[in-house]
Amino acid sequence: MVNVWGLVAILLFVLAPNVSSYDRPGPRKNLVIHRSDDDDSSPxxxxxxxxxxxxxxxxxxxxxxxxxxxxxxxxxxxxxxxxxxxxxxxxxxxxxxxxxxxxxxxxxxxxxxxxxxxxxxxxxxxxxxxxTPPSQFPIKFAVAGDLGTTEWTKSTLDHLSKWEHDVFVLPGDLAYADFMQPRWDTFGRLVQPLASRRPWMVTQGNHEVEHIPLLHPERFTAYNHRWRMPFEESGSTSNLYYSFNVFGVHVIMLGSYTNFEPGSDQYQWLEKDLKSINRKATPWLMAVIHAPWYNTNEAHQGEKESDDMKSSMETLLYKARIDVVFAGHVHAYERFNRVYQDKFDKCGPVYINIGDGGNEEGLATEYKTPNPAISLFREASFGHGQLVVMNATHAHWDWQRNDDDVSVEKDSVWLTNLLADSSCKI
Missing domain, CATH: 2.60.40.380 (Purple acid phosphatase-like, N-terminal)
Structure with a gap:
């Protein structure tokens, strides 16, 4: 079986352009985790x-x-x-x-x-x-993207296990199976200690596509079977995009690798979802994507999943006064100011890229210079973050990097939601 999956890995480069091929330094080896017992009926x-x-x-x-x-x-x-x-x-x-x-x-x-x-x-x-999450503030979200199944992943998960949170949000690229399906099983076992105790809300990334022309034409086969999200409850027709509420917070999970153009099912669903939001019940609005709309790293520039989706949907999110947008894909951390159409805008969302969970491809270490004014903090380290929504108007964001397997705070900021700003009328 090892030889068979080795051939599949070769097919990855020949038939699947969704998997990035540029070099990144600093990877750690992938883990392989087998079932913990021999009972075939055990969970x-x-x-x-x-x-x-x-x-x-x-x-x-x-x-x-x-x-x-x-x-x-x-x-x-x-x-x-x-x-x-x-x-x-x-x-x-x-x-x-x-x-x-x-x-x-x-x-x-x-x-x-x-x-x-x-x-x-x-x-x-x-x-x-x-x-279960509480029915009053504060609400604590843990956030990390692009996890994989490496020793860096385990380090991130170990840190998260010590960080009290109510909901975990993952902006795409879960197992990095890349057609090698046993990696999905390792990923499930690796995250079970956390994912069985707190709800994991995920969206898909490019490594979930797993589409091979002629050989496996269906997209997202493993992802849709293994990680079923509450899409039907939010009026969506696809497991690739949906929304959910936690007390005081409405979270929109978007799909970077399915149709997002005006007139598409996802676009029409997003329009309807944004119109249905009750800002009195959920004064905070959060969106999650995989491919970032704002990114000053040299990695993943010029991709349609970023640029075209931004062109299609940025104005929708801006007019709805989304407070913060989380993204993955770029294997580094970056926090932007409030932005709209590439410029500072006090009524725009705060964009945070956090594709630094611990994947096998390593870190994206090269940034554009000089640093654009809208980018407030950027660092190529593995890590994780936490958004604590303190009340109806204020939240605290904290990003910690994995520094020699020690979780070290490197970036933090207080956020005031846009509903509290009378000049950002909805």
Whole structure:
């Protein structure tokens, strides 16, 4: 099987231009994580995600076909509730067969409450737990993009595990499987300790496309099966773009690698979603993309997923008074001032690029000089960030780099949302 996946890696360069080919220094080796036990019915790669205001999706994989059932309650080992869900599986290149991918939505759930659960019913041996987001400020988001499965990834995850947060946001490029499907399994096992305890809300990046002309024409096969997000609940018809609410915050997850032109399904959905926002209920607005619209790094310049999407959608976000836009793709950190159409604009969003989670390609170390005035902080280091929404008007952003595996604060700023600025009328 190793030789087969080696041939697939060669096909990557021949048939898949979505994967970047330029050199980046400082990578660490990829990890390989196998199942922790021999029970083919035991839950593997457990992760959770938000569904509406009071529900949670529990997702996991088993080798054997089972009834997708979750039992749960507010007391350990006492499960007063149960729910059934759906399951699926997929083939890739006729040489990889996924396990049974199970998705179960549970709830209604109380806010700011710890729930204990088992995947597969009461006979399952392993108990997990998670905490629901609170129904009042502060709300804490952890943010990191372009994770991968390397030792740098593990360092980032270790730091995040010590950083209290309510929701994790990932702006694309999850496993860096790049057609080699067993890497998806390693990624699921690597993130399980965190992703089974706090909701992970993700969007896709270029490394999720995994499209090979003639051999595998379907795009996003593994991503759509493994990481199902609440798109239907937000009125979207695609798992590649959706929105969700956490108390006081409306988050829009956009798809850089699906159609975004005016008139496209995603564009029309975004228009409708922005019009439906209740700013009294959610005074903060956040958008998440993969390919950044603003970027002073030499990496990933001139790509249509950045430039054309910006041309199509920037004005929509500006008029809606989006407060902050997170992006990945560039393997470095950069924070911009409030910007619109390439210039400072006090009514524009703050753009933050955070594609520095720990992938195998290393860092993008070359920046354009001189530094444009709209770029306030930039550094090519692996790291992660946290946005703490303190109240209806103020939030604090903090980015920490992985400095010899020690998490070190390097950039922080207080943000005031645009709703509080009377001159930025909506």
């Amino acid at each position: 593997d790669q457990v992760h959770i995600s938000l569904v509406g205001p009071d529900k949670m999706r529990i997702s996991w994989i088993t080798k054997l076909s089972i009834m997708p059932t979750v039992v749960y309650g507010m007391v350990s080992r006492k499960y007063e509730n149960s729910a059934n869900g759906t399951s699926s599986s997929y083939h890739y290149l006729k040489i990889y067969q996924s396990g049974q991918i199970n998705d179960v939505v549970i709830g209604p759930l109380k806010p700011n409450t710890v729930y204990y659960y088992k995947c597969g019913g009461t006979f399952s041996t392993q108990e997990f737990n998670f905490k």
